[in-house]
Amino acid sequence: MITIWPRTRLLLIALLGIGTTSCATAPSADLTGFGRAASALQADAATTFAEANRLTRSVEVDRFVRSGAIALSERRFPPAVPPEVSARWRSALDDLARYGNLLATLTGRGRGGVQTDAFRQLGVELGSGIAAVDLDPGIAAGFASLAGGLVDLRAQTSAKEILRRTDPDVRRLLTAMATAVGSSDAEGLRGTVASNWTTALSTHQRNYAAAATEKADARQRQIVADYLSGIDRRDAQLASLATLRASLLGLADAHTAAAAGSRRPFDEVLRDMRDRLGRTQKTYDAIDAAGEAGR
Numbered sequence: 001m002i003t004i005w006p007r008t009r010l011l012l013i014a015l016l017g018i019g020t021t022s023c024a025t026a027p028s029a030d031l032t033g034f035g036r037a038a039s040a041l042q043a044d045a046a047t048t049f050a051e052a053n054r055l056t057r058s059v060e061v062d063r064f065v066r067s068g069a070i071a072l073s074e075r076r077f078p079p080a081v082p083p084e085v086s087a088r089w090r091s092a093l094d095d096l097a098r099y100g101n102l103l104a105t106l107t108g109r110g111r112g113g114v115q116t117d118a119f120r121q122l123g124v125e126l127g128s129g130i131a132a133v134d135l136d137p138g139i140a141a142g143f144a145s146l147a148g149g150l151v152d153l154r155a156q157t158s159a160k161e162i163l164r165r166t167d168p169d170v171r172r173l174l175t176a177m178a179t180a181v182g183s184s185d186a187e188g189l190r191g192t193v194a195s196n197w198t199t200a201l202s203t204h205q206r207n208y209a210a211a212a213t214e215k216a217d218a219r220q221r222q223i224v225a226d227y228l229s230g231i232d233r234r235d236a237q238l239a240s241l242a243t244l245r246a247s248l249l250g251l252a253d254a255h256t257a258a259a260a261g262s263r264r265p266f267d268e269v270l271r272d273m274r275d276r277l278g279r280t281q282k283t284y285d286a287i288d289a290a291g292e293a294g295r
Contacts, residue, residue, distance in 0.1 A: 036100075038097045038251065051240065057077050060077045078196070080237065099170070102118055119162065139173065232287055
């Protein structure tokens with residue numbers, strides 16, 4: 001069985017170490033936390049999408065094998081999250097991580113005009129090629145707003161001032177990302193994935209109706225088992241997307257807290273991300289174990 005969870009374990013180990021480090025200046029520690037959280041969020045999203053496709057395709061494989069078809073083709077195994085959508089999310093989160101990593105270079109003294117120029121240059125780059133434009137209008141607008149705010153930064157702007165100036169735009173962007181993921185399983189990316197699962201699981205329903213008509217008890221039991229396994233995988237996948245949304249909103253709150261002067265605003269969001277990753281991993285491990293036992 002193909003699995004990508006070792007990567008998630010590495011991410012979990014990395015997050016376990018976050019929050020235990022200290023820095024001579026509180027603002028530097030806080031800003032380093034944002035950069036790390038943004039990078040962890042990028043890795044979390046990549047894992048979530050890859051795992052979503054793995055689970056969806058495992059259902060498609062079972063369906064294809066039992067269909068008796070002999071014409072093997074890629075189109076018979078559509079991913080839950082298409083490659084182009086994953087690429088756009090990766091690009092958008094990479095831009096967010098770049099902002100976070102730049103924040104991590106600041107100290108309470110601001111690092112002077114050199115760092116201000118770096119923020120302004122990032123703003124120019126974000127404004128000239130917003131990769132999120134094909135992903136979601138709200139995310140594109142959020143990046144455009146952040147780009148404008150960065151470009152308008154004055155020379156020698158302090159770390160605290162940069163946080164205050166950018167917070168409304170960062171919050172707008174992260175909230176737009178969370179909205180694009182979806183506040184429920186009927187909206188956004190969660191809605192798309194849920195719809196794909198409905199289509200995938202409908203085959204089991206049709207097959208069961210045929211088997212029930214034939215009174216094929218053994219076949220009926222197998223179809224029910226496959227159907228319930230598919231439901232478990234769907235629920236785990238949708239829960240992972242809900243976790244991604246919660247992490248995006250948590251990071252927005254942490255940034256706002258830092259802008260308001262909180263000394264350690266990222267502890268809670270990093271702890272939440274760590275706990276969610278642990279719970280998600282346990283769920284997928286249980287599903288994989290059940291799948292192996294049923295083979």
